[in-house]
Amino acid sequence: MIVAKLGLPLAFVGALGAAFVFSPSGCAGSSRTAKDSGTGLTPELSPATVTRAGTASFLPHPAFAYADNAGHGAASIADIAERAMPSVVNISSTKIRREDPQNMPFMNDPFFRHFFGPGGEVPRERREQGLGSGVIVSADGVVLTNNHVVEQADEIKVVTGDRREFDAKVLGTDPKSDLAVIKLQGDVKGLKPAVIGDSARLRLGDVVLAIGNPFALGQTLTMGIVSAKGRANVGIVDYEDFIQTDAAINPGNSGGALVNMEGQLVGINTAILSRSGGYMGIGFAIPTNMAKPIMESLQKNGKVVRGWLGIAIQDLDQELVRAFKLPPNTSGVLLSDVSPGGPAAKAGLQRGDVIQKVNGQPVNSTGELRNTIAAAGSGVDVKLDILRDGKSKVVSAKLGEMPVEAGATPDKPGQQAQPASLDGLTLESLTPELRRKLRVAPDVGGGAVVTDIQPGSAAGRAGLRPGDIVLEVNRQKVDGAERFRQLYASAKGNVLLLVHRAGNTIFVVARR
DSSP states (O other): OEEEEOSBSOTTTOOTTSOOOOOGGGSTTOOOOOOBTTTTBOOOOOOOOOOOOSOOOOOSSOGGGEEEOTTSOEEEHHHHHHHHGGGEEEEEEEEEEEEOGGGSGGGGSHHHHHHHOGGGGSOEEEEEEEEEEEEEOSTTOEEEEOHHHHTTOSEEEEEOTTSOEEEEEEEEEETTTTEEEEEEOSOOTTOOOOOBOOGGGOOTTOEEEEEEOGGGOOOEEEEEEEEEEEEOOSSSSSSOOEEEEOSOOOTTOTTOEEEOTTSOEEEEEEEEEESSSSOOSOEEEEEHHHHHHHHHHHHHHSSOOOEEOOEEEEEOOHHHHHHTTOOTTOOSEEEEEEOTTSHHHHHTOOTTOEEEEETTEEOOSHHHHHHHHHHHOTTOEEEEEEEETTEEEEEEEEOEEOOOOOOOOOOOOOOOSSOEEETTEEEEEOOHHHHHHHTOOTTOOOOEEEEEEOTTSHHHHTTOOTTOEEEEETTEEOOSHHHHHHHHHHOOSSEEEEEEETTEEEEEEEOO
16 A cells, blocks of 8 residues: 655656556546547546436436535535635646766766767756645735645746746745645736635535646546544654545645635645555545644744654553553553653653643544644643553643654664573663664663564564664563563563664563
8 A cells, every 4th residue: 555645756656748547447437548649648448337227317406516515505516616726726846956977877887988978977967847736825925735746846837727827936844744835926916815714624524625736637626525534643744634535636636725615725635545656535635724833834934843742652552551550441642751851851741651631632642642732832831631650640841842853773783692582582681882783872771682583472463673672571670681581571461561762662562
């Protein structure tokens, strides 16, 4: 399964300018083969099968042409589209890359060097073109789009719905949410900005329209429903709170509009879940309630200032609930680490605490907590409802500003002499040599390094990896491989492990 961002070109889409082949699944319902010599498109369309069952009773108008407008009477989708489409623009970006022929492997061959001649040694420029969409959000030419549509672009061209073309400059980008704000240059009179709606009002099953520029065809309108809300663990970007929709969106739709039945912008189309790179009924849009404050911060500061608590977190599943001896069905987010000197440490939060509410609002997943803290901003006081050793407690914390993140993935350590082996898990003490090799920070005082795991063992099923450092067994500190062996062997039933991995710590339950 591929999670694909929707700008063109991407690795799974191919270069802009190549012929696109429409898959049969995207064209079902036609019995013709379409050809267009002007574009080079030669899609093969699958035959349609028509089944008649009884007599058909036709409505005066197509049933899908109208939708209830929040109880205010029927709203024609055609009217809604007519109002919303002028706010959506086509964006093309150009990246200029200089290539040194000396870095091309075949240029080391004397035959090719002779063939290409002296000119082959001159650095060449390669122009990469991308395509996407955007939404006009103010009458002075501010456009909201995806970061990956304009990322590292040397030139940006924007074509509006009335076929005017503008140069554009970037006001700010935020890769962590995949949003960017650009500004049209020149005479921008007559632009029609979108009306930004409240995405929190969306309900599952609400009809929505997706507008964008798929496959460079030009402005295209599709319709679907809200399939899900709050998708926060898709793995596309750091900060996720996606609206999921089955409205057809494809490569080139990135940055386009998701519109409700009141004609309001409720999302920025961003990615699809697909095996082929094309539409398969699952698309994702960034909700406007998340996009709007990011957009405003980019316009004001050129960057996004996010709140920071200084914690490492993980979802609380039922295995962890049992391992921490919490009441059944306890919900919340587990703290697997607390940064020394950070806002959480100053507030008295501890590793093993469970955050259940922020300012009175429940948080049930890591994505939800991460977004809530980030959106609050720095310098803000928040009230946290937590569980500690099964007891409820309320603490206040003043959020800091999200620092620049850094981290390194540890190398897999080699086998060392006299490792400790138990239940398919091989470890050894964290020596100065291993500390340097794994780039372990000085504040990690000790532990046992995993050097090998037997497939199918309890440790393997728990997701432990070579290079992990076990810091605790059942909340008791591990200062070396021998201590790990003692604690692990004496534990009864499932074992709760605290593991240091790539600069972070997580809790893992080894089932025995």
